[in-house]
Structures are given as structure tokens and as C-alpha cells.
Amino acid sequence: MLPPHTMPFHNPALFARNETMMRSLRDLLGSYGLIDQPDQMSGYAADWSGVSPGLPLAVARPASTAEVSAVVRLCAEHGVPVVPQGGMTGMAGGAMSLGGELLLNLSRMNRVVDVDLLNQTMTVEAGCVLQQVKDAAAAAGAYFPLALGAQGSCQIGGNLSTNAGGVNVLRYGNARSAVLGLEVVLADGEVLNLMRGLRKDNTGYDLKQMFIGAEGTLGVITRAVLQLYPMTPASSTAWIAVDSPSAAVELLRHLRARVGERISSFELISRPMLELVLAHHQQGRDPLTEPHPWYVLTEWSDSMASLDLRAQMEHVLGEALEAGLVRDATIAESLAQVGQFWSLRERVTEAQRAEGAIVKHDIALPLSKVARFLDDAGAFIAATLAGARVIVFGHVGDGNLHYNVLQPRGAAAKDFELAMKAVSRRVYEMVSELGGSISAEHGLGQLKAQQVFALKSRTELRVMQALKRALDPQDLMNRGKLLPHPTERNP
Numbered sequence: 001m002l003p004p005h006t007m008p009f010h011n012p013a014l015f016a017r018n019e020t021m022m023r024s025l026r027d028l029l030g031s032y033g034l035i036d037q038p039d040q041m042s043g044y045a046a047d048w049s050g051v052s053p054g055l056p057l058a059v060a061r062p063a064s065t066a067e068v069s070a071v072v073r074l075c076a077e078h079g080v081p082v083v084p085q086g087g088m089t090g091m092a093g094g095a096m097s098l099g100g101e102l103l104l105n106l107s108r109m110n111r112v113v114d115v116d117l118l119n120q121t122m123t124v125e126a127g128c129v130l131q132q133v134k135d136a137a138a139a140a141g142a143y144f145p146l147a148l149g150a151q152g153s154c155q156i157g158g159n160l161s162t163n164a165g166g167v168n169v170l171r172y173g174n175a176r177s178a179v180l181g182l183e184v185v186l187a188d189g190e191v192l193n194l195m196r197g198l199r200k201d202n203t204g205y206d207l208k209q210m211f212i213g214a215e216g217t218l219g220v221i222t223r224a225v226l227q228l229y230p231m232t233p234a235s236s237t238a239w240i241a242v243d244s245p246s247a248a249v250e251l252l253r254h255l256r257a258r259v260g261e262r263i264s265s266f267e268l269i270s271r272p273m274l275e276l277v278l279a280h281h282q283q284g285r286d287p288l289t290e291p292h293p294w295y296v297l298t299e300w301s302d303s304m305a306s307l308d309l310r311a312q313m314e315h316v317l318g319e320a321l322e323a324g325l326v327r328d329a330t331i332a333e334s335l336a337q338v339g340q341f342w343s344l345r346e347r348v349t350e351a352q353r354a355e356g357a358i359v360k361h362d363i364a365l366p367l368s369k370v371a372r373f374l375d376d377a378g379a380f381i382a383a384t385l386a387g388a389r390v391i392v393f394g395h396v397g398d399g400n401l402h403y404n405v406l407q408p409r410g411a412a413a414k415d416f417e418l419a420m421k422a423v424s425r426r427v428y429e430m431v432s433e434l435g436g437s438i439s440a441e442h443g444l445g446q447l448k449a450q451q452v453f454a455l456k457s458r459t460e461l462r463v464m465q466a467l468k469r470a471l472d473p474q475d476l477m478n479r480g481k482l483l484p485h486p487t488e489r490n491p
């Protein structure tokens with residue numbers, strides 16, 4: 001997957017100012033490991049957030065923890081800020097330069113070091129692409145459950161740094177739950193080795209957790225010990241029509257009481273989202289004959305190969321139909337059909353992009369408040385921005401919605417984005433009033449960095465700032481992202 005746009009960049013003045021360090025970096029990494037030519041750097045310029053990248057100093061591509069450590073040490077000595085960079089699929093601009101930093105790209109650290117089936121763990125370098133990790137686990141006869149639309153490009157280091165979610169969180173938890181050990185290069189270049197593959201270890205602070213979800217602001221993740229699970233040869237997938245989001249939430253409660261932890265995914269999809277995808281996906285087909293306002297895409301799985309999960313699904317969905325929770329449903333008959341159902345869900349990002357300007361809200365709510373939020377926010381947007389199209393989908397099993405607003409057809413993108421600033425503020429207020437979060441899985445990055453001051457209590461901010469100061473006293477690690485320096489705070 002290629003980033004949506006790339007922009008050539010180069011900053012000769014910056015380069016000249018840091019000539020001594022650049023010479024040391026070139027000696028250390030060689031010409032393959034250090035990119036400073038504008039035509040070669042452009043491929044490291046853009047992620048999926050749509051933010052315009054600033055001009056970095058150069059791109060370093062170390063191939064080992066020792067090289068990462070040496071690069072970060074040099075940056076610390078010369079006071080040059082560092083931006084850790086994974087697969088650049090981030091939605092918050094966290095891996096992009098604000099201007100003047102060294103981009104530290106981890107893609108060359110892409111070795112699966114070890115799979116330990118007895119301990120049910122695998123050790124990987126941070127630049128491994130998620131799909132590569134899943135394939136290596138499967139080849140050894142185990143399952144690594146983290147799954148997201150960008151898994152062909154995003155890297156484990158990026159997944160851990162954003163505490164990524166995805167479609168299997170309901171059953172397996174988010175990226176944080178996948179980690180038993182971590183290796184991190186700290187802001188002064190020292191290597192913090194926490195690579196224990198232990199499920200129980202009560203010997204003080206669990207330091208690895210600090211770096212998960214820290215978006216590269218506390219150090220560079222270089223290796224991880226990941227938790228594996230049994231394969232799930234029995235599985236069944238259904239596309240279900242429901243009347244409303246509250247019916248979907250009620251259906252989840254009903255299903256959980258009957259099949260419990262077998263439900264691995266439970267995705268909510270609105271009719272406008274399906275129509276948008278169908279308009280841009282030539283092979284896409286509506287799985288049901290009649291249109292319905294809302295859908296659920298659910299996958300159940302089990303490690304017992306002989307279990308007839310399809311028959312069980314048919315029976316339980318039949319009960320739900322009789323109870324009036326479900327309007328219609330179809331169960332996938334083949335792996336190809338499973339793929340077709342999921343492709344409708346996974347193509348939404350590209351379909352949205354093709355329709356013009358879009359403002360995204362990656363939010364989480366208590367499940368009991370999802371329907372109320374959708375009613376209130378929908379009414380507010382209809383009354384405020386005539387013609388704006390609300391596209392809703394998400395991992396509703398975790399209370400995580402992607403609440404996206406597309407520009408009215410024919411409107412000027414700039415006017416729409418301007419008008420959306422106030423609308424988004426109100427949407428986020430509604431989320432907070434209902435006890436939700438304004439960033440469920442994409443992180444704060446640079447897009448939402450300023451909002452941390454409004455989101456966190458004074459005490460929370462004080463502890464976060466103390467942690468940042470202790471680990472990165474020069475404020476060099478991903479400066480200006482997630483937790484900007486208080487002096488950078490907007491009035």
C-alpha cells in the first residue's frame with residue numbers, strides 16, 4: 001500500500017548546519033543506510049493522515065539495535081530531534097517531520113528472530129511488517145491475532161507505539177495485550193532490554209508498558225517478544241442487517257451470552273458507508289437483497305477443528321431473528337465469500353478518499369452510549385452542515401467508532417474543512433460528555449497533539465510531563481507529537 005501522496009523534500013541549510021553529524025551518520029550507516037537525496041527521500045514523506053510533512057534533515061535506516069543506538073546517541077550529542085518511523089500508515093501524522101528532525105526509519109530491522117512454540121511467543125524486530133509476523137506465526141502453527149486493514153504495510157514497532165486496535169480486539173485485546181517483552185533505545189542512545197517472555201513478573205514497575213502507545217515520544221522500539229495463540233481452524237463469518245446501532249449493541253449482548261469468547265470480530269457498518277464502498281469497488285456486491293440502514297459484520301472462531309461453527313451461527317442468528325434483533329443475515333459459504341464481506345469493510349478508507357475532503361473522528365464510547373451519541377451527533381451535523389455526509393463504521397464490539405464526515409457534493413474542500421473545525425470540536429465535546437475518548441486507536445500524533453491539554457487532568461499532565469522529562473530531558477524524541485512542550489501550547 002502506497003501512502004496517498006508524496007512530496008519531495010530537502011533542506012540544504014539544515015544539512016549544512018549539521019554537517020559534522022551528517023558525516024558521522026554516513027560513516028556509521030553507509031550510503032544504503034542514510035538517505036539525503038531529495039528524489040530518494042520523497043518516499044518517506046507522507047502517511048495516511050493527510051498532514052503536509054515538514055522538511056526533515058535526512059532519513060536514517062539503521063539495520064540493528066546497535067546502529068539505532070549509535071544514531072540516537074549522535075542526535076543527542078548534536079541536539080537533533082528524531083522521528084521514529086514505521087510503515088507510515090498512521091492516521092495522526094505521528095511519523096512525519098515537523099521540520100528539521102532526522103527521520104529514523106525502522107524498515108531494515110525486519111527479521112523474525114525466533115518462534116518459541118512451547119512458550120507460545122515469538123521474537124521480532126520492530127520493522128517487521130504485521131502481515132509478515134502473522135505469516136511467520138502461521139507457518140510455525142500458531143496464531144498472532146492483531147489484524148488491521150493496513151497489515152500489509154504497518155510495522156510491529158508502529159503497532160506497539162500506537163497501541164493499535166483492529167478487528168480482533170474484542171477477543172484478544174489491542175497491541176498492548178500482545179507484548180510480553182520489549183527492547184527500546186532511549187533518548188540518550190542507551191538500550192533498555194526488557195525482552196523477558198514472561199506472563200507473570202511482579203518485580204516492580206512494568207516499564208515496557210510506558211513505551212506502548214507512546215507514539216515514539218519516549219524512545220525507539222527495536223525488538224519485541226509477542227504472545228502467540230492457538231490457530232483457529234473453525235470459523236464462520238456473517239453479514240447481518242439490523243435496524244439501528246442500539247439493535248447492534250443489543251445483538252452483541254445476546255450473542256455473547258450464547259457463544260461468548262468465540263466472537264472475535266463485531267463490526268458496525270452504516271448503509272451510507274456500504275453505498276460509498278460499492279460505488280468505488282467494481283467487484284463489490286451488497287451481500288443482502290434488500291437495503292437496510294445498518295449492518296454488522298461478525299466473525300466467530302475456535303481452535304477445535306471439528307466444531308461446526310457455521311451450524312451454531314445459523315442456529316443462534318435464527319434465534320436472534322425470531323427475537324426481532326436481526327432483520328436479515330447471510331453466512332459466508334466459502335473463504336472467497338468471507339474475503340468479499342471483509343473487502344467491503346476494508347476498502348472504506350480508499351473509497352472515502354476518492355470522494356473529496358473528509359474529517360475523521362476516531363472515537364470510543366461506553367457501549368451503552370453508542371446509540372445516544374450517533375443520534376445526537378447525527379442531528380447536530382444535519383442541522384449545522386447541510387449536505388455533509390456522515391459515514392459511520394467501526395469496531396463497535398470495543399465501543400470504537402470511526403465517525404467520519406464527508407464534504408457535501410460539489411462543495412469547496414477548504415470551506416468545508418474550515419466549517420468542520422467548530423463541528424469537530426462539538427462532536428468531541430459530545431464524546432467527552434458521554435464518558436468517551438477522542439482517540440480510540442489512531443493516537444494523538446501531530447493532528448491532535450494540542451488536545452492533550454484539554455483532555456487530561458492537571459495531575460495526569462504533570463505525571464506525563466515528568467515521565468517525558470525524565471526519559472527525554474532534551475525533548476528530542478518525536479518532539480511536538482502527543483505531548484507538546486508546554487511552551488508550544490496554543491492559547
Ligand SMILES: Cc1cc2nc3c(=O)[nH]c(=O)nc-3n(C[C@H](O)[C@H](O)[C@H](O)COP(=O)(O)OP(=O)(O)OC[C@H]3O[C@@H](n4cnc5c(N)ncnc54)[C@H](O)[C@@H]3O)c2cc1C
Nearest residue numbers: 086087088089090094149155157158159164165216221441
Ligand atoms: C487502511 C488503514 C486501516 C487502518 N486500520 C486500523 C485499525 O483497524 N486499527 C488501528 O489501530 N489502526 C489502523 N490504522 C492506522 C495505522 O495502521 C496504525 O496506527 C498502525 O499501528 C501504524 O503503524 P505504522 O508502522 O504504519 O506506524 P507509523 O505510521 O510509521 O508511525 C505511527 C507512530 O508510531 C511511531 N513509531 C513507529 N515505529 C516506531 C518505533 N519502532 N519505535 C517508536 N515509535 C515508533 C511513529 O513515530 C508515529 O508516532 C489503519 C490505517 C490504514 C491506512
